[in-house]
Amino acid sequence: RNTISDMARTFKKTDLAIDNSEVREIVKELKQYGKKDVLKTLSKFHREIAKEQLADSRTLGRKQPVPKANRSAMGFTASGTRTEAKINIKTSDKYPSALSMEFGRRFQYVPTRSGKTRAITASEVGRLPHSRPGAKFPYRKWIGNSRDRGDSSFTKLGKQGYVVGKTISRNQKQILETYNDKMYDALVKAIK
Secondary structure, three states: OOOHHHOOOEEEEOOOOOOOHHHHHHHHHHHHOOOHHHHHHHHHHHHHHHHHHHHHHHHHHHOOOOOOHHHHHOOEEEEEOOOOEEEEEEOOOOOOOHHHHHHOEOEEEEEOOOOOEEEEEHHHOOOOOOOOOOOOOOOOEOOOOOOOOOHHHHHHOOOOOOOHHHHHHHHHHHHHHHHHHHHHHHHHHHHO
């Protein structure tokens, strides 16, 4: 259930398995020599990589039969730091199903006579006395646990999300093959 603190929650998916220890070393050296323009280029380069994955992620997200899928797919955004590419998942009233697209759901909330809502499980959907005939649970199975929320629990448990996780693992090989060349080109442009 969305509470006030949940409304503007953002998770970062950073599990592009790129060994960025070398990048961290480069950043450390560049900082020493005050090469701010080159550091900006690295951030921009990582943001571009994230944007490439973002397009595929949004397409995959829009295919899910969740409520307001088109609008919620826009809750996936790209960002980049000096050392890594990130895809952020924002959930709010504007993007209500963004987190549900990525991590699935355990419950659906239905209205009751008193005006409040009640959490029901996937197996109960369509079976309750006032259910719509043929109603189906619109979300994928929830992958997570009650204590850890966000990307850390997914990498720890070896699970991937339904949208961003799936996109990244599908494109991982291509990302890794072109990463070094693209970074080299970006740095050469910045230094010239």
